[in-house]
Amino acid sequence: MSELGYFSIIISTIFVNNILLAKFLGNCPFLGTSKKMETAVGMAMAVVFVLVMAGAITWVIYYLFLLPFDLVYLRTIAFILVIASLVQFVELFLKKSIPALYAGLGIFLPLITTNCAVLGACVINIDEELGFLKSLVASFGFAVGFGVALILFAGVRERITLARVPKPLQDTSIGLITAGIIALAFFSFKGMV
Amino acid sequence: MRELIKMVVVLTVLAAFSGGLLAGLRNGTAAQIEKQQLEFVKGPAIKKILEGASNDPIADRFKILDGDVERNFFVGKFDGKVDTVAFESFGKGYGGDIGLMVAVKLDTDKIVGVEVTTHSETPGLGAMAKDDPGFSAQFKGFSITEPVKVTNDDGKVNAISGATITSRAVCKAATNAGNVYQKLKPQLSEKIKEFNK
């Protein structure tokens, strides 16, 4: 991915390598917060916000500390600790300083700490050896991809509540199958980049 | 305030303890991890070009410092005598670096075999460098001391049709291997002798 241009990275991360549907990251909130459209939109916005920040800070940690001091094996623990602290800090900050934004996004922040999409995207950026800017762009793309999939899914799911679903298939079961069909649709992006 | 201090202290101590534990574990497993990586990433290529060796080339390896790069050399034992080394070199291809494992017989300075290890070339074209055994077979018997070139550049290697750049990259990797080999020959001979003791 490191050889791709910025635009290609965006396309790749949103559609081809969609973090939810192709990379299987962030599935718990995918099913949990997709029951209502408004929650899905809020969640999507919050993920964009956090993922871009996390992408930046983990890149700095990795290339400024871990790599020079030969501590690459500590990557997982360093990243998760930094992401968790960052998210909590941002939450506290927003709550006090920008309550309006907190009301919109803040409540989604704790959920993101343990969202594997965030950690996963950061790790992918490092694995792909992206530069700082490309790393940011890729983070943004992954987050938007997450949002797109989540919002699409929420839209479908709101409709499903009206459908007559056989009893054993109800709720999560039909949700997963729906997700599979959406993933199938995303399959058609394969080979674009 | 006391609670705050306790929070910070517990967190710090826990983090430091974890760091220490992991560093210890890392030191303990580093050698084994390296062996595993070599075995599973480079292993297949090495085994192929050193076919018939009576030893385990991955276990019998040594390192030589070339400038600030540490290079791995794998030795092959044929007919009871260690006389071949294999090592990896790189050449710039169409989609990034191409890794090439090159085995050289020390007494003749001749290439025993080459095998592409890593590449990111176009499937069906450049990737044939790895998938087509005929292409790499051409290298066998070349002298490592001379630059290797494709026929277009007045060399002896027939390029894969439609993948000249890849073919050139492989040749370049082989030529690079020659340069490394010539530079490190004295140390190599020294190490090999130790194996034959």
Add this chain to the structure above:
Amino acid sequence: MAKTITQEFTKGLWAEIAPFRLVLGLCPVLGVTTTMENGIGMGIATTFVLLCSNILVSALRNIIPQKVRIACFIIIIATFVIVVELVMQAYAYPLFLKLGLFIPLIVVNCIVLGRAEAFAYKNGLLFSMADGLGIGIGFTLSLAALGGVREVLGTGTFYGASVFGPSFQPFEFMIQAPGAFVCLGLMLCIMNLFE
């Protein structure tokens, strides 16, 4: 809480089998179950982390302050994840390559953090061990089952061995991403049928 240790252990195997009952920890469930072997490997790795973190959290539960408990849990869990990562690299490198990204992501598996918080932080050492082991094995079984089904249908093999013979045209959809969702959805449906 008059439950015995055995009960704590067995609840994770069926009554609270995490991926199916709670629909949690789905990322690895979907991501690595292209073969049964992968599923079992991931399951064992997760079980190890779950067991160790449960033990440590339970042992340290009186020291860890309430407010930073999540950060502390994360450190403990991340430590064991790296242990698994290193050990797997050293002794099971091919599996490590296949599971790849999902090993570090055990850190953010809700099941692990959830058990630390909901159980180990409140219960004694032995109970926490039983709980961790039970949930872990349940998780492994789920992964193995899903991996098994997907492998048989998607590649025509079962734990590496061919099932239908060479003439079988694999149902490749099953080992792709969409197949993972659909397969889990259908398994959930079957489970509901038996309730």
Add this chain to the structure above:
Amino acid sequence: MLTALLFMLGLGAACGIMLSVASKVFYVYEDPRIAEVEAFTAAANCGGCGYTGCSAAAVAVVAGEAPPSVCILADAEAAANIAAIMGVDPGTAEPLLSYNTCTGGDRAADKYYYMGINSCQALATLYGGKHECPVGCLGLGDCVRACAFDALKIGPHGYPVVDEMKCVGCGACERVCPKDIMEIKTMSQKLLHLNQYDDRIAPCQQTCPAEIDIPRYIYQIKNGDYEGAVNTIRERNPLLLSCGRVCPHPCEDKCRRGIEDQAVSINQLKRFVADYEMNSGHHLPVSVAPSTGKKVAVIGGGPAGLSCAFFLRRLGHDVTIFDAMPKLGGMIRYGIPEYRLPKEVLAWETDGILNIGIEHKPNIMLGRDFDIGSLMAAGYDSVFLGIGAWKDYTLGVEGENLGGCYTGINFLTNFALWQQEDGAKDRQPFVGNKCVVIGGGNTAIDCVRTLIRLGAEEVSIVYRRTRKEMPANEVEIVAAEHEGVKFTFLAAPTRVIGDEEGNVTGLEYLKMELGEPDASGRRRPVPIEGSETVMDIDMLITAIGQGPDVFFKDESKRLDQDLNITRWNTIDSEDPVALQSSIPYIFTGGDSATGAALVVSAIGAGRRAARSIHLYITGEEITPPAKTLFTNNIPVSIFDSVPGIEKSERTEMPELPVEDRIKSFVEADLVISEEEALYESGRCLQCCLTCYNKDVA
């Protein structure tokens, strides 16, 4: 190894310190229960519950939007602990209960035959449901399926019935209901609710200025649940004994049975249960929300003040009533005579109100003994001005200050003080032989009926319009007629004539005739030129209306500048629902906001003001909810004809015989018997917005 150790040490310390500092610097107060609830969730932030993380789920639990069992990771024990934090302990929280607001169900006619899937959500998408009623229950039981506690079932009439023992107030039913039938509310939330255009309420409840749930308490009476009926009334009106006696019951005018038959005797039913409680000898317990620590001063102990104080106290605030008079009740004590509302009854009622924990400071008058500034200095968070309308309007004619001339309120208050207070013997009222009362309102009628009981030989009313235009309650006019009061209609006083000693001897008036209707729809009286007539009298009472006495404004600098007073001397509140004055922390309601009006209107205003004060002191915005009905009717609920009614006799109010009642101040109106109450409650059609119980199919 050392680098790893140092790195992790640094990272751990950095994160720890940053978060500790941030948690201090960015500290924001939140409900401590949120942290308690969150401690019992699994804290995995998995999002499996549908909320955005554990603290969001905890917030939802505390707000009553999520059930205690919200966390899918935590076990039943944790859910029980959360439930304990949230509801079972009455000291910390008010329990939430689910209740349905539609009692029509299948009763409403169908628009079409529905064959779709068994889901309200689905049905609602087809023209809003199959019933004619736009807001009623669809009856397919989405709520029943949503309830995880088995607390709901669809009852025999096609609407859900809540098992209060099982309900935990989780709100699952409320969330799934496409028609907002199910409501999860705390007692406080119920007390704060104002009638809205989208409520499912009968015309009587829409019309009642106090917004009492009339069909509900009548239903409870019908089922013999008199205490339940009392509690239902107390959710809107703390003065049920008084209202049951003096209310002119505008609700009965809108009674659907009244369209085809005679209206249900709603007020008699209210009086019946109110008397039932009083005769039982003990006050029914009134639930009060946990204390908020906020202090509110209520100035004026009349109906508006009592109502405002009562509801503020039930919402958990500390309330003190400051009243200028020795005893509570205001105009209903010192204006309404004993024979209409015995003061023993009123005292029992006000005692019950004070019993829930309200402080009462008697004999202390705003502007004379204290001012608003001293209240604020004493730490009150807000003030309710319920000072009533105690200042009589004057005729503005020559001679109205002669001896033997009185004004209505003045006369009644003086008399009441003499009658009720031991120390007021010097207030013995003057009673003439030929007494004239000018005016056509309830005050005028109270004056004449009082005079008759005081032994006046001849008592007459002079009113400048006709009987039809008299604003007094019809029953009062009829009673006055029975008691021998003479009426002189279409007479406008022009002069009061006195003798040398300054005592009144006669009243000169102009005869009038009715002209064109004026803005209020009443035909305007026009004087007939040269028709001056003189009546011989020796006592004159002018009762031509009254307004608030705002003398205190001049005494208090703070108020002088900022408190806006209208040209009718009422306290200006921009919005009749919000009732906030031009000084944000001062609220008003009742006669002091509207001029002289009904007791029940003052009671309704007291509750609306209590709502605004509650919002103000809890830091929320005081906007009336959208679609507030206020005194309007929902058009779809007002019918021209009501099919399916069989005529039945209305239970009339029993009265003392005239010869008995004119000799004393014993209560003239009597209570109906239990038998009559049960019969009358059976006449109620149990109306909702558009449906009702027909007598015949």
